[in-house]
Amino acid sequence: MNRSTMLAAALQQQEFDVVIIGGGATGLGAALDAATRGCSTLLVEQFDFGKGTSSRSTKLVHGGVRYLAQGNIKLVREALRERGFLLKNAPTLTSTQPFVVPVFGWWEKIYYTLGLMFYDLMSGKLSLGKTHYLNKKQTIQHLPTINPRKLKGGILYYDGQFNDSALCAALAVTAAAKGAVLLNYTKATGFIKEKGIITGVQLEDQLGGRQLTVKAKAVINATGVFTDAVLNMDEDSHDVIVAPSQGIHLVIDPVFFPGKDALMIPKTDDGRVLFAVPWQNKVVLGTTDTPVDTIEIEPRPLGEEIEFILEHFNRYTSATVRRSDVQSVFVGLRPLVRANENASTALLSRDHTLVVAPSRLVTITGGKWTTYRKMAEDAVNNALFVSKQKDKSPCITRELPIGNDAEKQCMMQEWIAAQPALAARLHPAYPFTRAELVYAVRNEMAMTVEDFLARRIRLLFLDARAAVATAPAVAEIMAAELHQPDSWASEQVNLFNELAQQYILA
Numbered sequence: 001m002n003r004s005t006m007l008a009a010a011l012q013q014q015e016f017d018v019v020i021i022g023g024g025a026t027g028l029g030a031a032l033d034a035a036t037r038g039c040s041t042l043l044v045e046q047f048d049f050g051k052g053t054s055s056r057s058t059k060l061v062h063g064g065v066r067y068l069a070q071g072n073i074k075l076v077r078e079a080l081r082e083r084g085f086l087l088k089n090a091p092t093l094t095s096t097q098p099f100v101v102p103v104f105g106w107w108e109k110i111y112y113t114l115g116l117m118f119y120d121l122m123s124g125k126l127s128l129g130k131t132h133y134l135n136k137k138q139t140i141q142h143l144p145t146i147n148p149r150k151l152k153g154g155i156l157y158y159d160g161q162f163n164d165s166a167l168c169a170a171l172a173v174t175a176a177a178k179g180a181v182l183l184n185y186t187k188a189t190g191f192i193k194e195k196g197i198i199t200g201v202q203l204e205d206q207l208g209g210r211q212l213t214v215k216a217k218a219v220i221n222a223t224g225v226f227t228d229a230v231l232n233m234d235e236d237s238h239d240v241i242v243a244p245s246q247g248i249h250l251v252i253d254p255v256f257f258p259g260k261d262a263l264m265i266p267k268t269d270d271g272r273v274l275f276a277v278p279w280q281n282k283v284v285l286g287t288t289d290t291p292v293d294t295i296e297i298e299p300r301p302l303g304e305e306i307e308f309i310l311e312h313f314n315r316y317t318s319a320t321v322r323r324s325d326v327q328s329v330f331v332g333l334r335p336l337v338r339a340n341e342n343a344s345t346a347l348l349s350r351d352h353t354l355v356v357a358p359s360r361l362v363t364i365t366g367g368k369w370t371t372y373r374k375m376a377e378d379a380v381n382n383a384l385f386v387s388k389q390k391d392k393s394p395c396i397t398r399e400l401p402i403g404n405d406a407e408k409q410c411m412m413q414e415w416i417a418a419q420p421a422l423a424a425r426l427h428p429a430y431p432f433t434r435a436e437l438v439y440a441v442r443n444e445m446a447m448t449v450e451d452f453l454a455r456r457i458r459l460l461f462l463d464a465r466a467a468v469a470t471a472p473a474v475a476e477i478m479a480a481e482l483h484q485p486d487s488w489a490s491e492q493v494n495l496f497n498e499l500a501q502q503y504i505l506a
Contacts, residue, residue, distance in 0.1 A: 001176040003445050007205065009181045015215035016042045016181075017392075018383055019201050020222055021188045021230055023047075024054035025164075025369050027222035028171035028182075029376030029397070035178035036400065037380065037392045042214060043180060044203055046187035048451045050168030052297060053224050054369065055455050056332025058249065058286050059279050061086050061094055061160030061370050065266065066273045068119055075351050077122055079370045083160050084126025085398050086373065090162070092405040093170060096128045097161040097277065099262045100142045100154045102316065109133065109152060112266065116157045129158035142261045145317045156261075161279065164369060165455035169444045170403030184445055190233055191219070191359070198234070198359045207447065218383035221363040222376075224335040225295050234361050241353065242365060243338040248301045249286035250309050251328040251462060256319040257283045265316055274312050282327065282462050285309050292333065299331040300502055323505045328464040330503060337366040354378055360386045373397050412439055427470045432457045437474060441481040449475050449492040450499060464503035471496045 018034040020027050023045025031043040045051070063080035064072075087094045101116065103109045113133050120131040132155070139154035140146060146154075172182050185206040192200030192213060200215045221230045224242075231238045257263070257276050265274040270289070277284045288305040306329065314320055337353045352367030352375045364379040377395045384392050412435040416423045422435040440446035440456035452474055453467045454460040460467040475489035475496075482488075 001173050001443055001445055006181050006183050010042055010183060010214060011212060016040045017389060018218045018220065019214060019216040020220045022222035022224065023049040023184060024052055024224050025168065025372035026364055026375045028168055028175060029372045030220055030222055030379050031180045031182060032171055032175040032178065033376045033380045033395055033397050035175050035180040036396050039392055041180040043182045044186040044188055045184045046206060047297060048184045048455060049172050050165040050455055053332045053334065054168055055165035056330050057164045057369050058275055059161055059164060059277060059284060061162050063119060065119060068115060078374060080123040081126060082371045082374055087160050089400060090167060090170065090402040093167050094160055094162040097159055097262055099157050099159055099264045100139060101264050101266055102139060102146055102154045103152050104150045105152060112155050116155050120157060131155065131157040143263055144258055145319045147316055147318050169456060173444065174402050185447060193359060196359055198361055217389060218387035219361050220379050220383050221361055222379065225333045227335060227363060227365045231363060234357055234359050241338055242335045244292050244295055245334045245336050246290040246292045246299055246331060247287040247334060248305045248329060248331045249284050250326045251282050251284055252321055252325055253327065254278065254283050256321050268312050276313060280458055280462055285313050295333060298502060299333055301329050301331050326505045328461050328503045329505055330461050335365050354382060356382055356386055408439060426473055427466050429466060430459060432459065434477060437477050438481060441478055449478060449496045460500060460503055464500050468497055468500050
């Protein structure tokens, strides 16, 4: 998957059956869905694949215990089904994660045990493990640093976990293998219309500055928190759809939370769920739910959000985590579907919403990572319907393997055999190698130092200071691979260092 080849293909193609705007989870899922139905497919993303919300999740593939408590049975049932499909289709990027919910009263014991048993029951044949009650001693064995004060026991249940941005890259590679054309750093700047119907999309190559226009039989808007900006390109008087909400996560060393089990506190002071989840040999703490008025590609954590997570984690464990112990903080914006003006974002629906405009622009937004495949299926179904493309095949993504890790590993081993220096680690404390960097550039369209350190590997999210230390070596290798001058490498290091400061707590 090479960007120059992809750009040439976009320029050569006269018309696409489906053009997708947005290279996050849903957009990439739609590209794969459309390509496997026999559609000529183009996806454009103004930044990097998964740059926004899709790389900043809590890393869980789950039905949503909180949504069950809210009575949203439909969403939970759908998400549990999609969880099963995803774990089966992407086994190298997903795993089963045991969770423990501590209980501090007998009513909690009954309420949460019955609720989580029902949660497991709803997954049916796609269950990941049997839910059962733990006594106090067993709970402490599963959660060694849990605060034993007033602890009565816990409930063990199972959910899914994944590497979100790695899944984005795998979706892109798989879609490309099925014939889709995908372009990161390519912005949709306008629409071409005939009699009020969209027939083309105007694009701008953000790296080369080239302007191009492609014809389109159908267009899907899958831009997450930027949904309304794309709708404005179509019709500037439309109703605002998205109510963005900010969620932050803190990443700490497992010395503060040892073991393989995750902690789930079902109700914090603001009514949200708090997680402490082992991930990539670190622990992810989160999350918050803060309404925001300004949509930014790099949102910043608020001081009160940081203190909220630290205070709650320290309250429920015997560990004491301070700001200086946090190795990275990352922030994402949720594209929640707008309700009435007084509704808290914590209570807004996580169901996805699909809107078809008079111009036949199909917009898909809301939802959650776990249901990305179903969202993509719904979007493509509607896009093909309104554009009267009746000759296309039905959706096959329920049982479609995503990515080919064996092929990737084999290719890197061949390179290392020819060039042993590629086996060298990029940072002494982490396993990422030079071969992984070369692969990301040649086959996953990593175009910047940030693309690699933030999303192709997760070092910026795991240990921001280590990522800063690694940036110069990464920039040097990428400059050679991309045939860029030394000045490019220097500029990339400076840009990355500036970005990384947002991930480091002073």
